[in-house]
Every structure is written in structure tokens, then in C-alpha cells.
Amino acid sequence: AAPSVSPPATFAGGNVRIALVRQLSSGDYFEQWLAGAQAEAKALNVRLEVSSGDGNNDKQALNLEQAVTAKSDAIIVDHGFAQTVQPAIKKAVAAEIPLVAFDVDPGSPQAVALTQDDHQIAEQALGALKTDTGGSGEVLYVYVAGFAPLDRRDETWEQFKKDNPGIKQVAQIGVVNSSTASAVADQAKAALQANPGVKAIFAPYDEFAKGAALAVKELGLADKVKIYGADISTADIGVMTEAGSPWVATSATDPANVGRVAVRAAALLVAGENVDRALSVPPSLITQQGLRDAGITSVEQLTRAFPGLTTPDVARVPWAAS
Template sequence: MNRPGITRMLLGIGAASVLALTACSQGSSSDSPAASAAPSAAGSASTTVPPAFAGGEVRIALVRQLSQGDYFQQWLAGAQRQADALGVTLDVSSADGNNAQQPINLQQAINNDVDAIIVDHGFEDTVAPAIGEAVAADIPVVAFDVDAGSSVSEIVSLGQSDKEIASQALGVLETDTGGTAKVVYVYVAGYAPLDKRNAVWEQFKKDNPGIEQVAQIGVVNTSTAAATAEQAKAALQANPDATAIFAPYDEFAKGAVQAINELGLQDKVKVYGADISTADIGVITAPNSPWVATSATDPANVGAIAVRAAALKVAGLPVDASIEVSPALITQKDLRDRKITNIAGLASAFPSLTTPDIARIPWLS
């Protein structure tokens, strides 16, 4: 088992063999045929593969707070494909929303002497101490949508531009409503991306006095959409003058849609969400769907970036300490007019969603 320091030392020795991969392996949308491109037996003409990667000896632990939901499943799929393209073993664990379990999983990854760790979501007070232990043990860490506390300067912080995500969705809400609406808001505090989106929502209300929050709901668990649907139904029944739901996470948005459909309010109440998946596209484009806009990155692309960033750290190569992936505004009209039915089609229509140049691996062709 190569530790990170040993791997960096080996870089100066030169590689025993060279591995070439298709350009698409650096970052592809989750449903794209090119995303599953396999390594070639030919040599790279440009950069020698670090020995540990050429020998298939690198292990990266992916320690997740949640795994349920379309977004998280597609994120994992992108991460796994990138790991396969690199010849990396990806050890995946999930706390399934149990915040006491995630630091245990993180500690186990440290004890297993992995080459790098990716922390996917989590609360600062539960994961930051263990992230600090990983840093002290010289294990490279990539933290996605996690506040890592005092260890933040020692790790790669990866995130989506949550400010843009919330601002883009709320921009459509403002346009659709003329800046006057009674809104049900879905939010759970403590999750870094939701907290950042919440800050935008709070400022949006200040800037738009005609926007009134009539209720706040929210739950995150292994059945978030279903639980959100029950809460949204109660909120809409208690506030019959509500005309919009701001749900800045796709499981929230799907729950809101379910509630609206069950109450027969599709022509009255609209949903403004965040995130995207193939299943989400189906919900947005369904006949008479109330979900009219979302702002999102391609989750598979972000998962691939996380693996590439970790691989660069293992190889001792430069990688930005802070990486932020910009979203695209995606409306129901866009999807219907362009007949987009899945993430592959979305990536073709919105090429900015695929970012192979972020944390590019130099030994991949």
C-alpha cells in the first residue's frame, strides 16, 4: 500500500509503463456513451504515468453523508467512472444521513491507510475533527460541499457555486411573479450548500419586499422527497394563497411537485428548484408539471472532478485549493423546446456543464 508521501517520491523515478485514455474520461456527463471509455493499451505521447497509477495501487476513500436521491447517485456514477479510467480503487461508504456514523467511516478510511480521502457532504462539527486527523496523517483530502473547519487551508475544497444556483432560480421566480408572491420555502440548516443558498434567499427577500415567505419546511433523510411532500401539502393547505415554492435541492423540489399534484394546484403553484438528474428532467417536462426552473451543475461531472483532484494530490501535482463549479439555468421551456430527456442530452445542449479542464490529469490524453 503506497502512502501519499511515498507516491510523491516515486514520481522522480519514472514510470515503468504508460497508460493512455480517451479525452472523455477526464469528465463526461453521466449518460454519455463516451463517459465509459476504457483505458487504451497504447502509451501517452506527453506525460509519464506515476508508478502507483500505472500499477493500479492507488486507493481513494469516498466518505459520504448521504447516498439516496438522484443527485447523489449520479455524482457517485461520475466519480466511479473517473476512478475506473484512472485505474484507481474507490472505497465507498455512506452514513445514510447518520451524522454520528460519518466520522466513524472517515476514521476507518484513515486507519485503512488509503492514499486520499474524498468527503462528500457532512456537518462541520462531526467531520471536521476527523478531516484534521487525516491531514495530520499526511492523507490528501478533497471536501465536497463540506465546511472543514480549521483544516480548510490544508485540503482541496470543492463546491458548486451555490450563490449562482440560488440566484438563477430566484431570478426566474422574480420574473414569473413580478416580484410579488407568497412563497413556501424548503430548507434544512447545517448543510453547507443549503446554508449558502439560504443566504441568497434571505437577501432576495430583503431586495424584493413583495416576496413573502409564508412557511418554511424541510427534512433530509433517506426518503427526503416523500417527507417533503407531506410537509409541503400541509403548508399549502395552511396557506391557500401561496403561489410558489422555492426548493433549492432536487429532492425538495420533487417532493414539492408531488404535493402540488396531489392537491391539484399545478396551475396555481410553481416550483423553483436546484440540481438536475435524468429523473428530474422527467419530472420537469411531465405534462402540466409545476416545476418550471432549476439551476444546476452535472452531478456526474462534479463527482469526476473530485476524483481527479484527489488523484492530483496523490501524485504530488498542483491542484487549486478551492474549486467552484458554475451552474447553468435550466428552464422547463428549454427542456421541452430542445426535447431533452436525459443528462446526456442536457450536456450536449449546455456544454458548460462538462468541465474536463478543471483538475485535468496530465497523463490522460
């Protein structure tokens, strides 16, 4: 639809600078998220200045300090550990630089905290696991503490185990680095060999799920062990739908849409508009069966089939076309 109001004058010359300060950048999720953020920046005529710590938290903190010193018009902090980013976030707030924190607790009430609904992500995936297992059996869990979204999904997993005493976590594995999927595949192979009774893997991050799928296939266990994950990409859809794939369900947002929301929220703050201090993007449950039945092979097709994956009303920009 055509925009209802004109853009504020600040946006006319293309000189609004939004710093995007990332902790991680490799992997399908983070690549799609960036593509969405860049597309929204282009649509809003703002310059998106992107840095990544590439998994090095000190480097991310330094990049954040630099964005504050450079007097960016707004800053988006994408992931990170609270203890490494909060000191610089405080400086941004003191310098009155609007700030959006995605998937990390900003620790400052002035900042906008953007999340996916991580409890719902875990609930949806675990709901599928419960249906398929009948609520009992040995489960392998993939988790790394310290990442806010994974910690929230872990809260749901802990509650799920209490509510379903027939579910037994027999091992926990996990690593987050620049080759997460292959590292998790190695760990999953060892854990599955040590625990031959496992019938499900809860792997709530797509790099975890891809690694787990590789391990299950290499061990020839795809008929016996099923994977319940999080996130989606075109490559993930390929893995989920290939013949004999053990990855049967994932709960996901569209990462590009979330990147767009982050940039919209930052632009609204630059314009002095009101933005809720807590923004949340809801996920959808995507099943292997559903993907196969609908013949979905890409995220573009998926977003057409699941219109709820696009959230134009979260941080809607009144001067932008929708």
C-alpha cells in the same frame, strides 16, 4: 484529446486507494455523483473505496477515522456536518493524507474544498422566480439548516427577500432523510392548504422540488403554484417536462461531472501536483420551456445541449485523456 504526459509510476499497478466517505447516498443527486466518481476512478486506474453514513453522522465520522487508520492514499469527504468530520480531517492532514472535501467545510487549509457555486444556483433559480412572479407574492420555502450547500443557498434567499420586499415567505418546511421527497410532499401539502395565497415554491434541492411537485399536483394547484428548484437528473427532467408540471426551473450542475472532479482532484494530490484549495463548479439554469423546446429527455442529452455542464479544466489531470 490524447494525454500530454504519462501517468506517474504510482498509478501503474492500480494500487492507489482513494477512500470516498459519504454522509448521504440515496436520491438521484448522490447516485449520479457516485457513478461519475466511479467512472473517473476507473479511467485513472485507482481503487475507490466507498462508504456511506446513510444520514448517520456518527457513522460517517467513524468511516472517516477508518480511512485515516487504513492509510488511504487520499480521502474524499462527501457532505457531512463540520463538527462531525473536522476532527478526523485534522488527523488525515496530520498523517499527510491528501483530502478533498465536497460540500462540507474541512476546517483545515491544507484540504481542497470543492463546491458547486451555491450562491449562483440560488440566484439563477430565484431570477426565474422573480421574472415569473414580477417580484411579488407569497412563497413557500424548503430548507434544512446544517448542510453547507443549503446554507449557502439560504444566504442568497435571505438577501433576495431583502432586495425584493414584495416577496413574502409565508412558511418554511423541509426534511432530509432516506425518503426526502415524500416527506416534503406531505409537509408541502399541509403548508399549501394553510396558505392558499402561495404562488411559488423555492425548493433548492431536487428531492425537495420533486416532493413539492407531488404536493402541488395532488392538490390540483399546478396552474397557480410554480416550483423553482436545484439539481437535475433524468428522472427530474421527466418530472419537469410532464404535462401540467409545476416545476418550471432548476439551476444545476451535472452531478456525475462533480463526482469526476472530486476524484481528479484527489488523484492530482496523490501525484503531488498543485491543486487550488478552493474548486468550484458552475451551474446552468434549466427551464421547463427550454427542455420541452429542445426535446431533452435525459441528462446525456442535456450535457450535449449545455456543454458548460462538463468542466474538464477544473482539476485537469495532465496524464488522462480528455
